[in-house]
Amino acid sequence: MANLTLHLDSQANSANLRLATTQGVGMLAELSAALGSLKAMSDIVKGLNASFTEAKLNEVKLDFQRALIEATQALANAQASEAAAAARIRDLEDQIVKLKDWSAEKERYALHDIGRGAFAYVPKLGMENAEPPHWLCVNCFDHGRKSALQNKGNGVGNRTIAERGLDKTFACNHCSASIQVSWNNNPVSDRNAMEKKARAPQGSD
Structure with a gap:
């Protein structure tokens, strides 16, 4: 006991x-x-x-x-x-x-006008981190995630075949948001234009 x-x-x-x-x-x-x-x-x-x-x-x-x-x-x-x-x-x-x-991560990006009233987030010059040029979906970015816009080809809608040939559609695979840009515009050409503008003397067109 x-x-x-x-x-x-x-x-x-x-x-x-x-x-x-x-x-x-x-x-x-x-x-x-x-x-x-x-x-x-x-x-x-x-x-x-x-x-x-x-x-x-x-x-x-x-x-x-x-x-x-x-x-x-x-x-x-x-x-x-x-x-x-x-x-x-x-x-x-x-x-x-x-x-x-x-x-x-989001400090590396800036909201950018990519033409035709469309916007995307793109890497700031000098902050690409060796990544290939890309456009990020605005909707997804504003919700704290990165989703690259994908080239879906010619535009859609009630356009004629000739009119559809004047633009391309880029869409987000995550939220299905889409934008339309000029047929000759893409992340690579857009990046080249940004770099050319940055190198140009101030005040020049």
Whole structure:
């Protein structure tokens, strides 16, 4: 009996140490419940004496088992809460990293008029990072993602064949947004025009 008392006291002290080092209101409440149950178990054993009847001993056993179950459940709940909190922290840390990465990445781009009233995000001169010339979808870019516009060929709509030959359609495979540009315009020619304009003396056409 003395060994059982010492074991329960040791469990209570261990639970008390976890309570002191665990953060969060929910986890503290669950560990407090576990500590209370362990102390109750310790008090049950300390109250035992040699004059107990069989019926009384059975009653104490049931109380002991009930307190043990409550303590085990409370500790399990505390561990689950701790694991959930740790997962949430990792998720938030990942989101912060992604936001920082996107913040740096979007600084490489500028909104650019590519003709015919169409706009796209293009890499700023000197910030291409060895990437080939490309146009990014405005809608996707404004929602925090990069999606290159793809050349879909001649324009569509109620135009004649000759009229359709005067423009090309570029579309986003992610959001299906599309733009129409002159038949001879594309990311490569647009980049060349930007570089030529940058090299030209100020004030020249």
